[in-house]
Amino acid sequence: MTTLNEQYWNERYATKSTGWDLGQLSPPLKAYIDQLTNKDLRILIPGCGNTYEAAYLLQQGFTNITVLDIAPLLVAELQKQFANEPHLKVMEGDFFAHQGEYDLILEQTFFCAIDPSLRPNYAQQMHQLLAPGGKLVGVLFNREFEAAGPPFGGSADEYRTYFETYFELLVFSPCYNSVHPRAGNELFVILQSVGIG
Numbered sequence: 001m002t003t004l005n006e007q008y009w010n011e012r013y014a015t016k017s018t019g020w021d022l023g024q025l026s027p028p029l030k031a032y033i034d035q036l037t038n039k040d041l042r043i044l045i046p047g048c049g050n051t052y053e054a055a056y057l058l059q060q061g062f063t064n065i066t067v068l069d070i071a072p073l074l075v076a077e078l079q080k081q082f083a084n085e086p087h088l089k090v091m092e093g094d095f096f097a098h099q100g101e102y103d104l105i106l107e108q109t110f111f112c113a114i115d116p117s118l119r120p121n122y123a124q125q126m127h128q129l130l131a132p133g134g135k136l137v138g139v140l141f142n143r144e145f146e147a148a149g150p151p152f153g154g155s156a157d158e159y160r161t162y163f164e165t166y167f168e169l170l171v172f173s174p175c176y177n178s179v180h181p182r183a184g185n186e187l188f189v190i191l192q193s194v195g196i197g
Contacts (some may be wrong), residue, residue, distance in 0.1 A: 005070070024054040026108060027177045028139050041103040044129065049111030051078060054088055063087045066102070070094055096121060101131050107189070109139025110150040119154075119162050127166035130193040136167065139175060143185040153156050154187040156193055157189055167191035 014168050025033075033053075038113050048067035052081070057065050066089045075092040080087045091098075095110070096118070105126060114122060126136050144153040156172065163169060174184045175186035 044102040044105045105136045123162040134193045136191040140187045141189045
């Protein structure tokens with residue numbers, strides 16, 4: 001299996017091999033953001049890519065956004081692009097080593113980009129990064145892929161096994177407003193962090 005490290009992702013951005021990039025904010029996340037009223041939420045977008053989400057959040061007046069990616073080339077571009085944005089912090093680093101506390105974490109093609117063996121760690125780390133009652137919100141692929149990943153697919157039943165320990169599954173259902181090429185292949189999730197033990 002390919003080592004999905006910073007060299008791998010840097011190469012993908014350097015060669016513009018970014019087939020997962022929609023070129024826009026995904027409709028499910030836009031709809032979710034549009035109903036948020038607290039503009040001071042501490043928001044994290046891990047594996048942020050070109051982060052159309054952060055650009056939209058800034059347009060909507062959100063004041064405390066952090067984006068994180070492992071690819072140095074991409075991060076340098078984003079730091080230039082958002083150099084004059086005091087409400088956005090662009091960080092280079094490994095999500096699994098990241099520390100902080102957030103009210104909301106947005107998931108958009110990050111879960112499907114990591115090695116599936118890391119999915120239990122992903123759920124645990126998300127729980128760790130969220131304040132009590134904080135939410136993990138986003139879109140997960142609800143299908144398998146023929147070609148070797150990334151992206152890596154899966155099913156709702158599989159995903160539940162990772163999240164049920166750490167989260168209340170407020171919404172865990174087929175996405176009704178996916179972009180056309182992904183219609184019928186996505187789950188929309190709103191997971192609320194719960195106390196453990």
